Amino acid sequence: MTTIKRLNGLILLIALLSIPAVLHCSRTEPRPAYPVAKTVDVADTLFGRIIRDPYRWLEYTDSTDVQRWTDEQNRLTRSYLDKLPQRAKLKARFEEIWNYPKTGMPIKRDKRYFFSKNDGLQNHSVIYAANNPADTPQVAIDPNAWSEDGTVAMDYWEISKDGRYIAYGRSLKGAERGVLRIRDVEKSEDLPDSITDTSYPSVAWLNDNSGFYYTRNPSPGSVPAGDENYFDKVYFHRLGSDMADDRLIYERPDIKELGLSAQLSEDGKHLLIYGYLGSSRKNEVYHKSLGRDSAIKPIISGFEFAYSGVAIDSNFYVMTNENAPNGKIILINLNSPDRKNWKTIIPESKDILENFYAVNGHLILLYLHNAYSIVKVFRPDGGFVNEIKLPTLGSVKGVSGRWNDEEIFLDFHSFTFPYTVYRYDLPKNELIFHHRNPVKIDTSGYETKQVWYNSKDGTPVSMFVVHKQNIKLDGKNPTLLYGYGGFTATMTPYFSSTIFVLLENGFVYAMPNLRGGGEYGDEWHKAGMLEKKQNVFDDFIAAAEWLIGNGYTNPEKLAISGGSNGGLLVGAVMVQRPELFRAVICGAPLLDMIRYHLFNIARYWIPEYGSAEDSTQLGFLLAYSPYHNIRPNIAYPAALFQSGETDWRTHPLHARKMVAALQAATTGDYPILLDMERKTGHGWGMPLSLQLEKYADEYAFLFWQLGVK
Numbered sequence: 001m002t003t004i005k006r007l008n009g010l011i012l013l014i015a016l017l018s019i020p021a022v023l024h025c026s027r028t029e030p031r032p033a034y035p036v037a038k039t040v041d042v043a044d045t046l047f048g049r050i051i052r053d054p055y056r057w058l059e060y061t062d063s064t065d066v067q068r069w070t071d072e073q074n075r076l077t078r079s080y081l082d083k084l085p086q087r088a089k090l091k092a093r094f095e096e097i098w099n100y101p102k103t104g105m106p107i108k109r110d111k112r113y114f115f116s117k118n119d120g121l122q123n124h125s126v127i128y129a130a131n132n133p134a135d136t137p138q139v140a141i142d143p144n145a146w147s148e149d150g151t152v153a154m155d156y157w158e159i160s161k162d163g164r165y166i167a168y169g170r171s172l173k174g175a176e177r178g179v180l181r182i183r184d185v186e187k188s189e190d191l192p193d194s195i196t197d198t199s200y201p202s203v204a205w206l207n208d209n210s211g212f213y214y215t216r217n218p219s220p221g222s223v224p225a226g227d228e229n230y231f232d233k234v235y236f237h238r239l240g241s242d243m244a245d246d247r248l249i250y251e252r253p254d255i256k257e258l259g260l261s262a263q264l265s266e267d268g269k270h271l272l273i274y275g276y277l278g279s280s281r282k283n284e285v286y287h288k289s290l291g292r293d294s295a296i297k298p299i300i301s302g303f304e305f306a307y308s309g310v311a312i313d314s315n316f317y318v319m320t321n322e323n324a325p326n327g328k329i330i331l332i333n334l335n336s337p338d339r340k341n342w343k344t345i346i347p348e349s350k351d352i353l354e355n356f357y358a359v360n361g362h363l364i365l366l367y368l369h370n371a372y373s374i375v376k377v378f379r380p381d382g383g384f385v386n387e388i389k390l391p392t393l394g395s396v397k398g399v400s401g402r403w404n405d406e407e408i409f410l411d412f413h414s415f416t417f418p419y420t421v422y423r424y425d426l427p428k429n430e431l432i433f434h435h436r437n438p439v440k441i442d443t444s445g446y447e448t449k450q451v452w453y454n455s456k457d458g459t460p461v462s463m464f465v466v467h468k469q470n471i472k473l474d475g476k477n478p479t480l481l482y483g484y485g486g487f488t489a490t491m492t493p494y495f496s497s498t499i500f501v502l503l504e505n506g507f508v509y510a511m512p513n514l515r516g517g518g519e520y521g522d523e524w525h526k527a528g529m530l531e532k533k534q535n536v537f538d539d540f541i542a543a544a545e546w547l548i549g550n551g552y553t554n555p556e557k558l559a560i561s562g563g564s565n566g567g568l569l570v571g572a573v574m575v576q577r578p579e580l581f582r583a584v585i586c587g588a589p590l591l592d593m594i595r596y597h598l599f600n601i602a603r604y605w606i607p608e609y610g611s612a613e614d615s616t617q618l619g620f621l622l623a624y625s626p627y628h629n630i631r632p633n634i635a636y637p638a639a640l641f642q643s644g645e646t647d648w649r650t651h652p653l654h655a656r657k658m659v660a661a662l663q664a665a666t667t668g669d670y671p672i673l674l675d676m677e678r679k680t681g682h683g684w685g686m687p688l689s690l691q692l693e694k695y696a697d698e699y700a701f702l703f704w705q706l707g708v709k
Contacts, residue, residue, distance in 0.1 A: 029669065030669065031669045032076065032080075032663075032669075032671045032672075032673075033076070034076065034663040034672070035069055035072035035073055035076065037055065037058070037069060037660035037663065037664065038057070038065075039054035039055065039664075040054055040055075040056055040057055041054075042054065042056040044594070046594075046612055046615075046618055047615040047618055049618065049622070051594055051622070051628070053592075053594075053595075054661075055656070055657040055660045055661060056657075058653060058656040058657050058660060059595075059599075059651075059653040059656075059657070061645060061652060061653075066656070069656075069660075070656065070674070070676050073659065073673075073674040073676065074674070074675065074676055076673065076674075077640075077673040077674060077675050080671060080673065081673075081675075081697050081700055081701060084700045084701075084703075084704050086699070086700045086703040086704065086708075086709075087696050087697070087700035088696075090501065090695070090696050090699045090700055090703070091692055091693070091695075091696035093501055094498065094501065094692050094695055094696065095121065095692060096440065097439075097440045097441060097497045097498075097500070097501070098120070098121060098497060098498075098688070098692075099120040099121050099440070100120055100437065100438050100439060100440055101117060101118070101119055101120060101437065101438065102117065102118045102120075102125070102419075102437050103115060103116070103117045103421075103435060103437060104116040104117070104125070104421075105398055105400050105409050105410075105411050105421045106133070106400060106409050106421070106434075107159060107400050108400070108401065108402070108405055108407060109159045109160070109161060109162060109163030110161070110162045110163045111131060111132070111163070112129055112130070112131055112162075112163035112185070113129070113130050113131075113132065113133060113137075114127060114128065114129050114140065114159055114163070114166075115127075115128055115137070116128070117137075118688075121688060122144050122688065123143075123144050123149075123150030123687035123688045123689055124143040124144050124150060124153060124154065124685075124687065124688070125143075126139055126141070126142045126143070126144065127139075127140040127141040127142075127154075127157060127166070127168075128140060129163070129185050138188070139188070140166060140183060140185050140188070141154065141157065141166060141168060141183055143170075146170065149679070149687065149689070150687025150688070150689055150690070151172060151173050151174075151679045151680070151687060152170060152171070152172050153170070153171060153174070153684070153685025153686075153687070154168055154169065154170060154685070155168075155169040155170070155171050155176060155178060155199075155200060155684060155685060156168065156169045156200050156201070156203075157169075158203040158205070159205075160205040160209050160212075161205055161207050161209075162207075162209065163185060164184070164185055164186060164209055165182055165183065165184060165185065165191075165205070165209060165239075166182070166183040166185060167180060167181075167182055167203045167205070167212060167214070168180070168181055168182075168183060169181075169198055169200070169201070171685060173646045173678075173679050173680060173681065174644055174646055174647070174679075174680040174681030174682060174683065174684060174685050174686060175646050175648060175681055176199050176200065176648045176649075176681055176682065176684055176685075177197065177198070177199045177217075177648060178196075178198065178199075179194055179195065179196050179198070180194070180195040180196075180198045180201060180203075180214065180216075181193065181194060181195075182239065191239065191240070192240070193237070193239065193240065193241070193243075194243065195214070195216065195237060195243045195246070196216075196219065196243070197216050197217050197218070197219050197220075197228070198214070198215075198216045198217075199217060199648070201214045201215045201216055202214060202215045202234075202260070202261035202262045202263070203262075204262045204263055204264045204271075205264070206264070206268060207264075207267075207268035208268075209239065210238060210239060211236060211237050211238040211239050212236070212237055212239075213234060213235070213236050213237075213249060213262040213264070213271065214234070214235055214236075214237060214262065215232050215233065215234055215235070215260050215261060215262060216232075216233060216235060217229065217230070217231065217232060217233075218231050218233075227256070229600055229601045229603075229648075230256045230257055230601070230603065230604075231251070231253065231256060232251075232258060232259050232260040233248060233249075233250070233251040233260070234248075234249040234250040234251070234260050234262050234273055235247060235248055235249060236249050249262075249271075249273075249296070250273050250286065250296055252275060255275075255277070256603070257277065257278045257603050257604050257606070258275050258276065258277060258278075259275070259276040259278070259604065260273060260274065260275055260276075261273070261274045261276075262274075263310075263311070264311075265311035265312070265313055265314070265316075265334070266310075266311065266312045266313055266402075266403050266404075267313045268290070269289065269290055269291060269313070269314075270287065270288070270289060270290065270311050270313075270314065270316075270334050271287070271288045271289075271290055271296075272285060272286070272287055272309075272311060272316070273285070273286040273287075273288075273296065274286075274307075274308070277303045277607060278603070278604040278605065278606055278607040278608075279487060279604045279605045279606075279607055279608050280303075280607035280608065281306035281321075281488060282303045282304060282305060282306060282607070283300075283303065283306060283307055283308075284298055284300055284301045284302065284303060285298070285299055285300040285307055285309075285318075286298050286299065287299045287334060287337060289334070299332065299334075299337040304322070305320055305321050305322035306319075306320060306321050306522075307319070307320045307322075308320075309332075310357075310358045311334060312358055312380075312403050314333055314334040314335045315331060315332075315333065315334075315380070316331070316332040316333070316334050316337070317329060317330075317331055317345075317356070317358060317363060317380075318330050318331070318332060319353060319355070319356050321521075321522045324347070324348035325348075325521045325522040325523050326348045326349060326350070326351065326352050326353060326521045326522070327348060327352065327353025327354075327521070327522075328344055328346060328347050328348045328353065329344070329345055329346035329353075329356060329363065329365070329378075329382065330342050330343060330344050330345065331343045331344075331345050331382075344382075345378075345380075345381060345382030346363070346365065346378055346382045349367070351367040351368060351369045351374060352367060352368040352369075352518065352519065352520060352521045353365060353366075353367055354366045354367060354368050354373075354490065354518070357399040357401070358402075358403050359399060359400075359401035359402060359403065359405060359408050360401060360403070360404075360405055360406060360407075360408050360426055361380065361403065361404075362377050362378065362379060362380070362385065362426065363377070363378045363379070363380065363382075364376075364377055364378075364399050364408070364410075365377075365378065366396055366399070368490060368492065368518075368519055368520075370450065370462060371450075371462055371464075371490065371491070371492050371493075371513045371519040371520075372393045372394060372395065372414075372450075372492060372493060373390065373394060373395050373396040373412075373492065374387065374390075375387065375388040375390065375396055375399075375410070376388070377426065377429075385426075386429045388410075388424065388429065388431065389429075389431070390412060390431075391412060391417060391420075391431075392414055392417055393414060393448075393450075393493065394412055394413055394414030394415075394417055394492075394493045395412070395413060395414065395492040395493050395494055396410055396411060396412050397411060398410065398411050407423060408423065408424040408426060409421055409422065409423055409424070409434065410422055410424055410431075413493075413494055413495040414448070414493040414494070414495060415446075415448045415464065415466045415493045415494065415495065415496075415499075415509075416443040416446050416447070416448060416466070416495075417443070417495060418436055418437055418439045418441075418443070418495050419436070419437050419495050420433070420434075420435070420436040420437075421434040421435050421436075422434055439495075439497055440497070441497050441500045443500075445468060445469055446466065446467065446468055446469065446500075446503055447466070447467065447468075447469050448464060448465070448466045448493065449464070449465045449466075450462055450463070450464055450465075451463050451465055451546070453542055453543065453545075453546035454542065455515075455535070455538050455539045455542045456538040456541070456542060457535070457538065459515070459527075459535075459539075461512055461513060461514065461515070461539050461542065461543070462512070462513045462519070463510055463511065463512035463513065463543055463546070464491075464493060464510070464511045464512075465508060465509070465510045465547075465552070466499070466503065466508070466509045466510075467503060467507070467508040467509070467552075468503065468506070471508070471552075473550065473551030473552060474551060475548070475551050475552070475553060475554045475557075476553070476554065476557060477506060477507070477508045477552055477553050477557060478502075478505075478506060478507045478508070478553070478557045478559070478702075478706040478707075478708050479507060479508040479509075479510060479547055479552055479553035479557060479558050479559065480502060480507055480508070480509055480510070480559050480560070480561055480702065481510045481511075481512075481540070481543060481544055481547065481558065481559070481560045481561070482509070482510070482511050482560070482561050482562060482566070483511070483512055483514055483540045483543070483560070483562050483566055483569050483570070484514065484516075484517060484562060484564075484565055484566040484569065485514030485515060485516035485517055485528055485536035485539065485540065485565070485566070485569055486516040486517065486528065486529070486536065486565035486566075486568075486569075486608060487516070487525075487565060487608055488517060488518030488522075488525045489517050489518060489565075490513075490517055490518045490519050491511050491512075491513055491514075491517060491519065492519070498695055501699060502699070502702075505703070505708055506708070507708075508547070508552050508553060510543065510547055510552075512539060512540065512543040514528060514536050514539040514540055514543075514569075515527040515528030515532070515535045515536055515539055516528025516529055516533070516535070516536045516565075529607075529608050529609070530608070530609065530610050530617070530620070531610070531616075531617075531620045533609065533620065533624060534620075534623070534624055536569060537569065537572045537573050537576060537624065540560075540569060540570075540573050541573055541576070541577055541580065544558060544560070544573075544577075544580050544581065545580075548580075555579060555580055555581065555582060556582050556706075556707075557582065557706050557707075558580070558581050558582055559581065559582060559583040559584065559585065559702050559705065559706060560573065560574070560581050560583075560584055560585070561584075561585040561586075561587075561698075562585075562586065562587070562589075563586075563587030563588050563589070563642075563683070564587070564588050564589070564590075564649065564650060564682065564683075565590070566587075567586045567587050567588055567589025567590065567591070567650070567654075568589055568590045568591065568593075568626065570584050570585070570586050570589075571584075571586050571589050571591045571626035571627075571658060572624050572626045572629075574586075574626075574636065574637060574639065575626050575629045575630055575631070575636070576624075576629070578634055578635065578636045578637055581637045582637055582638065582670075582705055582706060583637055583638045583639070583640075583670075583701065583702060583705035583706060584637055584638070584639040584640070585639075585640050585642070585698050585701065585702070586639060586640070586641045586642070586655070586658075587641075587642045587643075587683075588642065588643055588644065588647060588649070588650045588655075588682050588683060589626075589641070589643070589650060589654050589655060589658070590602070590609075590650050590654055591625070591626045591627045591654040591655070591657065591658040592625060592627040592628070592653065592654055592657055592658075593609065593612075593621045593622075593624070593625035593626075593627075593628075594612045594618070594621060594622065594625055594628065595612070596609070596651075596654070597609075597611050597612075597613075599651040599653065600647070600648050600649060600650075600651050601648060601649060602649070602650075602651070609621065626658060627654070627657055627658050627661060630658075630661045630662055630665050631665065632665045633665075633667050634665065634666065634667065635666060635667050635668030635670075636662055636665070636666040636668060636670070636672065637668075637670060638670035638671050638672070638701075638705045639662065639670075639671075639672050639673065640673050640675060640697070640698065640701045641655040641658060641659050641672075641673065641674050641675065642655070642675045642677070642694070642697075642698075643655035643656075643674075643675075643676055643677070644676075644677045644679075644680040644681045644682060644683070645676060645677065645678050645680075645681075646679075646680065646681040647680075647681040647682045648681055648682060649681075649682045650682060652676060655674060655676070656674065656676070659672055659673075659674040670705070673701075675697060677690070677694075
């Protein structure tokens with residue numbers, strides 16, 4: 001799982017909101033000839049409630065009927081999108097503005113520097129290594145050589161402590177479950193070691209490179225069907241050995257949805273294992289002293305709060321929200337970890353503690369203040385050193401460096417400030433320019449505002465609004481409202497060349513900080529989860545109303561977009577307030593909230609959403625589940641539903657069932673389209689060539705529906 005004006009124009013807003021749903025009934029072109037989707041007489045009785053599911057048959061991806069129907073839907077979608085004159089121009093524009101070198105932040109290991117770089121239009125970024133910044137970097141790993149179409153991707157990479165080896169993951173078609181391999185950086189070749197059934201595993205290298213701790217799932221067939229997605233286990237792999245000989249270190253068969261990760265102390269003498277309860281931030285921490293025959297024991301237990309840290313020898317620095325909703329730093333001595341010995345060294349502040357790093361003998365803390373970054377430096381005893389002065393309001397998402405390094409790197413960007421890496425001189429408290437990606441966008445002439453508005457229940461919510469300077473507030477601007485609102489994810493200012501294609505064509509881009517996110521701390525997240533999930537939808541609807549009421553746009557010029565949990569968001573608001581939006585882009589969504597937890601890894605998300613297996617939770621899930629709240633005889637806005645057939649997180653059944661139900665229910669002529677991609681999953685590892693096609697589709701759809709030439 002990273003912002004003031006008050007609401008005005010009330011009379012205009014009331015007038016706009018009184019427009020009935022028939023607003024979308026104007027016939028600009030014939031109603032689409034939707035493929036026939038049969039209905040079946042299927043219903044579940046849950047706690048006395050009869051819940052009908054006429055499109056249950058669309059859950060089965062391998063069914064011939066489902067494949068045939070999906071093919072027909074894809075052909076219908078292509079018949080619209082491919083003929084749009086804007087699409088070819090937009091794709092060409094993306095190719096133009098994306099074609100520049102994109103270099104990531106340096107990662108130093110011993111005397112070797114690593115970084116990722118994409119020369120411009122490569123399908124995947126390449127990992128480079130150099131003995132020092134002045135040397136010509138050498139290719140360490142090039143995923144582009146693995147497949148012609150780019151559908152074999154590198155999911156993750158973890159460098160050994162001396163920079164000799166890289167553990168990395170390779171998966172096919174965005175499956176996110178692949179093979180862990182070891183690259184020998186000096187020899188530019190892989191070792192024979194191969195570990196299957198890994199999905200973004202935690203990898204903790206021993207200091208001497210003899211092996212590493214890692215996590216993996218059960219192999220398919222070794223457990224009941226579906227359980228291979230759960231039951232995380234921690235193993236130890238000795239370099240050069242077969243995975244069958246890997247030693248099981250830790251498991252919790254009593255908790256199916258427990259996700260595990262492994263970490264070693266800086267001196268390599270302490271093993272720490274984190275156990276996360278599903279998608280919640282609540283976790284336990286277990287400890288073992290290496291080099292002696294000691295058992296793994298819990299040092300933090302109960303799954304009541306969130307804990308994450310870094311161990312500098314026996315000093316375990318931990319960020320937690322225990323009795324501190326905004327976060328604090330505590331110190332635990334691993335040689336005497338009893339709770340009575342814990343010490344708070346950096347107490348909770350008014351700002352939100354987002355992350356922290358132990359670098360150059362100091363603790364560097366990333367805070368959020370009104371959803372933008374503040375960075376502060378502290379001594380190991382918690383004494384304040386200074387605040388790092390950032391270029392403008394924006395986001396710092398990462399700090400690179402280790403405890404004994406003298407070099408500290410950090411990244412920074414904002415909506416109109418391109419991605420830039422700085423080297424931080426701690427004694428001088430000075431940011432020294434390291435590199436900026438040479439974007440092909442002129443960011444002058446655009447501005448970002450942070451505004452505040454009141455949600456339905458009166459809660460103030462912040463929102464970033466980006467557009468050309470001197471915009472006319474005449475209610476006629478095409479506008480894209482983007483949101484997420486879940487899992488403590490922070491929506492903070494970020495740079496995107498892609499968004500500038502909207503901005504240069506007169507769009508307004510708006511991004512609110514919805515409840516459910518982490519921008520305003522633990523309580524902000526809790527106010528948008530489980531039985532309070534409707535708050536997220538209300539916040540998003542209120543953002544749309546604010547944009548309309550303040551003259552930025554009107555319902556015929558307003559589009560909304562979201563993916564994954566954000567796909568649930570836009571799916572919910574489009575059925576709750578169909579008259580408020582002209583177009584919807586819904587990506588990789590969850591939409592059937594009664595059965596979502598039965599597929600792939602979705603049981604991990606029960607702590608966030610709840611489960612229909614609980615009578616109380618069934619009630620609030622059913623109240624907002626988009627698929628179950630589609631009403632007949634309503635003119636729904638135009639919608640483009642995108643999904644990947646190998647999606648391991650949000651099963652493609654959600655998009656299929658939602659599209660079938662909407663096509664049958666809508667009385668309007670605006671198209672309800674499905675784009676089912678057969679070569680990708682949830683989005684990770686998607687080759688750039690497919691990203692170009694995806695964005696060309698999305699933006700052509702927006703331009704078409706909002707009347708942008």
